[in-house]
Amino acid sequence: MNLRRIANLPVYIWAFIGLTLFSCNVTKNVPDGKYLLKSNTLHFKVDLPLTKKGELKSNIEKIIVQKPNSAFLGIPVKLIRYNTGYKKFSEDPQNYQIKNKTVEPPVIYDSTLKKRTALNIRSFLFNKGFFYATVTDTTILKNKRAYTTYNVDAGTNYLINKVTIDVDDKIAEKLVNESMDLTILAEGADFSYDLCEQEKSRITNLLRDYGFYNFTSDNVSFVLDTVNKQYFRDIENPFESAINFVAFQKNNKKPTLDINVVIRDNDGNAYKRYGIKRVRVMPDFQTGKDFRDPKMIQTTVDSVQFRYHNRYVHENVILQHMVVKPGRYYSQTEYDQTLSHMNDLGVFSSVRMTYRPDTTIDPYYGYWLNANLLMSPADKYNYNTSWELSNGTTYTAGTNLTLSLRNNNFGKGANLLTMSVTGGLESYFDSSDAPFFQHFKLLTKTVGANISLDLPKFLFPISHEKVSSANLPRTIVSVGANLLDRINYFRLLNVSTSFMYKWRETQTKTWEISPIFVNNITVSHITPTFQERLNSNSFLRNTYSTTLIEGENIAFTYSDKEKKHSLNYNYLRAGVEEAGGLLKTIGSALPLENVAQYLKFDLDAQHFFTYAHSTIATRFLAGVGIPYGKETSTLPYIKQYFVGGAYSLRGFRIRTLGPGSSYIPPSTIGTSVIDRTGDIKMEATTEYRFDIVKLFSGAIKMNGAAFADAGNIWLAEPSAGFPNGNFDLKYLGRDLAVDAGVGIRLDLSGFFIFRIDAAFPVKKPGGYFNSEEEATQNGYNFYGKGGWVLDKIDPASSEWRKKELVINFAIGYPF
Template sequence: MNGMRTYSKKKGGVMSNRLVSLCYVAFALLCLASCSNLKYLPEGEHLYVKGEVEINSDTIPERYIGPLSEGLEALLRPKPNTTILGMRPQLYLYNIAGEPKSDRGFRNWLKNKVGQPPVLLSDVNREYNENVLRNRLENLGFFHAQVASDTTIDNRKATVTYTATPHIIYRIKSVTFDVDSSDLGKAIKSAASGSLLQVGRPYNLDNIIAERERIDNELKNKGYYYFNPDHLIVEVDSVAGDHQVDLYVMVKNETPARAKRPYYINNIYIYPNYTLTQRGYQRADPTDGNVYQGYHFIDPEHTFRRFALTNAMILRQGELYTRERHNRTIRQLVGMGSFRFVRNEFVDVDSAGKTTNKLDAYYYLTPMPKHGLRIELLGKTAAVYNGSEINVNWQHRNAFRSAELLTFTVYGGFETQTGGNVNLNSSFYRYGIEASLSFPRMIAPFDWKPTRRFVPRTVFTAGYEFLNRRTAYSLNSMRFSFGYMWRENTEKEHDLKVLEIAYVQPWNITDAYQALMDTVPPLRHAIEPQFTFGPIYNYTRTNTARTDLKHTFYFKGGLDLSANLYGLIRGANVREGRQYQIFNANFSQYIKSEVDFRHYMKLGTNATLASRAMAGLGYSYGNSTQLPYVKQFFSGGPNGIRAFRARTLGPGSYTPEFYGENNFFADQTGDIKIELNTEYRARLNSIVHWAAFVDAGNVWLQNSDPEKPGAAFSSNFVNEMAVGAGLGLRFDFTFLILRGDLAMPLRIPYRPKGERWLFDEINFRSPDWRRNNLVFNLAIGYPF
């Protein structure tokens, strides 16, 4: 425990004081916002604070009443003023702003941009809301629903309660596709097997609308370009009685003739350099432009190589029009990343003055600016460490006229210790350069097309970085990689680096750091020369984009290999004295695997339970005894176990050491990692969210190290898990999420057995306890 407290005093005291000050300010602001808004109400008016719906039914199962009530309440208008912890700060700001003297200035901004005008009871049209609720219930199959309302007033605050009596729901008795024997009728009838309208299910207008759109999509993929859902009608007959209805799917009599026949693709025209300043779409004559593989190119300036664009075209001349090929073509062109706008249109082909069942396709592609420059200036703060970083990114789109993306990035930054006792790791600066060339296609010695739905990419990357810890050491790092990225579908993504090479060499090691390495050998691992080479593969699968699901997930699994075949050929075995070098560095031989699984469960419209399980395993052999420093795992920090600072936890039950009053080295890494997190997230208002979380985990070494007792992984690993918990606030500004988490350790693995749980030591009233145990993390985005 003494080790942790010493660490916290050095790195947590300033932040804890700042946190306490921020809490006082926040508390004062909340108290200010909680002041009564009622005194600002006009005479005789009441503040509308809530609209609620109560379901009065003995025919609806209990588990459906809550969701039905929530869905109906979402339809009520107007919405009450936004609340935070029961208070209405935006309404308060609107009130205290008074009447602005002009439509400019701070007072006007505060009142009309930040504040909210009061929502009064007189603004509520109860009859309108009753009709809306009744109509919604009928659309859900409650044909004879009744809705009544009542108002409750307490201290000038009004609540309107709507009581809905749905009665018995109507169900589908039969579904008949009442169509003729034409080609269109046969196409509609063939789509009946996948109908959303099923006998026995409740009548639902939403399902009827979705069924019309489903049939339309089926027809679009059979060439019926001009057909649309409005050409279908679903008649409902409730004569059957017994709360049942018969449904009849029919084509409207007024459906135009061209909507009843399939269409084929005639000529395809591509304008690769179309500008929005052009007046209208200049259609070309079939004999104009260059014809390549059946496509007509109108590109006098030859801005793009034609093969690059034809590779993206799924729609082909002479084929039946289908929406699937149409959408895939658009998606491929957009996915190339070279065009700001992709527009297309289909035009009827006339023959001898008569319209045929053929379409000419026109694609108008507006390129992005060829060159782009972006400069980013970042500020960073963590505990007593502060720094800044600048990134200059230059891009050349369409570098070789085939939609390639050439990128050069130059960056530099520094970090310095502004509080606590200065140590050898107290400050550093770094700078580097990276070049990347991305091709929107697979470049391989054989024909390989893993997907046609999305644009695959071939990526070459090379970079150099110089890191200078001025009072300790410097590192030169070089890296190169070549590989592929592709999406299998909307949920599955692959990233294969066929070869990644990384080379790290130390330079200018100071006498002070050298003296510490002689005393503490594990410190040498951070600056050992490193050479890794081999393939890396990552697979990602997620359905988190689905907003209609209660349960969603994210999975990422990776495999990192280095020098496996080369080490085998050389017969490397460091334990037997056979260790080999490449460019004056012992090459690393290992297998590293990592998995990250996340699960999200909706607990209503405003709450989610998010959980994560991570595991990483590095197995070093042959030429190595442990993973290289840059490949090892670490724990703690704002995206890990938040009750511990980054790289300060583990490995195993090893106790972090303090090498002198001014030389604490916090970096603790391992070859094996296990981490579990769970977090309850709830929305307070449109931008403010809160969370309660528990984190657990640690890192371990693959092999025992006499310099780090207790660091090796064993069957006793569960007893070496660290546990932390805390609360957080998140501010969702759409373009970024600002997150602040306050955590405390509940279990410390390097304390003596039997003393690792800290529940009996928690004392929020004690300043020393708060200073030594509360850890504040400020970050961008969610932790997982």
């Protein structure tokens, strides 16, 4: 690299070099005789699988008492900022920058804190069932820096051998024993006190679901017996016992323990079973005076009393989603479900339920509770405006404006009515000699109007009595019209309608079924120039044609994020869609033309490995559309796949890849193919997300990411217009595109995430050719041997950055 290219390095590279050099002098404000804590190193030894070992190690790192200054890419930026303003910060320790942790004073090594750390680690491992863990530490002091190393040997953890139950109430004992097939304390499992706490919660929730209103986790305790009978078969011979212990250790057999679950009534109230006597619902509750206000409207439906200021929502809507009912035993689960269902309706800003024992009934006739469901109405209307700016390969600048209005309680039935209008423009820059503002030529206009009605129940032909409210059934009906006007190309109008059922099977499983959807696509105003292109390319001709789509689809979603509390969780969505079968069956009786017939299969699989301050997010995305029938061999335009952009392969601009390794001759806007689409799609992404800095006491978090994406789109059948564009498994490696990049994310208290990703290609679709001429003759773009462009990556080159570096601005994570 010559001196001129070095001088032309981007500003951010010079800034990184400067920070690196500056970080070499971070100890200048450390007092004499003191040391800056530079690093903590943890050596952890444990006999566990790699993933479990990594999780344990990550948790241990969290409880190390004294930690070094935070760093970004190995550079202690906050410490450098503190040293830069040392005089100001040292004279004002309460400075707001120190309080908000945008700067950090040097962390001075304190040897006494190592003892607290060792105690924390041993206590943590003890709770995990490692009763004999050892912790040692060493510290190297050099050049006013301290480097601490912790050596942790967890030893052997205990396994659960046998679990017994000791309950001083016959009904509670029967219920607990009948539920032991669901126990958390499974025989042979690694013991930990966390499992005991989970079992305590399970037993508590079980008994509270059967009316034991006063029962709490304090009524449950555990007695552990760690004396392994296998070690001490002959208690009168200590030598045999010692020999047995050593033998078991050599054979990698772990010691076991027995657990006795003890359940006791500590105050005489734990085993009183309560029923629900009266339920009162107040949908527009204001203050406690509402209980006695004679002016309020009062009605009783199905033994449930309603009190209103104004009839805000129909009683039947609430009853269909309320699980707590009079005449049933108190249940913690039904209490939780009722609150959850009321919140899911979307018409209440706050929901709470209170219980009070009914003291008017003699205990001889049982114990009873009166329930009050108190709710406050949410705003009936929500307004939203969305404005976007963008750019792409096929256009220079684009803008889109969306206005939406939502009625949260349409017809007083908790029905969500959403109406939206949208409009957008895309333009390209003409490099002619015209005045500046005349350089921008209009390329695309879009306008649309959509309306949807989301009802909190199943409509015909499914009766709501046949569906439990716990499944959160919903019916969604939508209608819309959207116009896409590609200036100098064509005009496409899509009129759509759909009818969908949606419900939750379990906490982790959700289903969506649309028994019917219709899209009527009309393509008009095709220009002569574009028509010539269509005439020479059957794929494009079928893509941009008037089409009628009628079909049905089903989608299944599995997500254990909530169940696993966002720790090492999974997400899976699989969908199937069919179109044309019904219309073709009855088509002989109807004058129907250009009916689309296809099958589509889509899969989205994600897994997240979560750590203390980072997450590894992985995703595999695949889709295939199979056209069938005699009229067309191509998917309709709106059903085709594309890749690239902020939520796909981020090193490539949206709709600029594929299909396959097909060769697209270099051309100017006006004659090039507008969108690159296909019948088959495949993507894979791995992203490492990590914390950088918290601002304003954590209200704003700046996080970073490093990622790699791979994938492409293909045609289902060969096309003369796109040579090498069809899918063939043996050419998968040739056709795949690969990119890499880094990103910054600003997280505003979890409500809003602004994302900037910078990415560039490392492999482009193409075969192994020695020259561009050879590649072109064989129908390929030439990017390098095998398509790899690693040798062409040159961040110092402004030309490379202009052509290859793609900056994506987006809201939210890519997945």
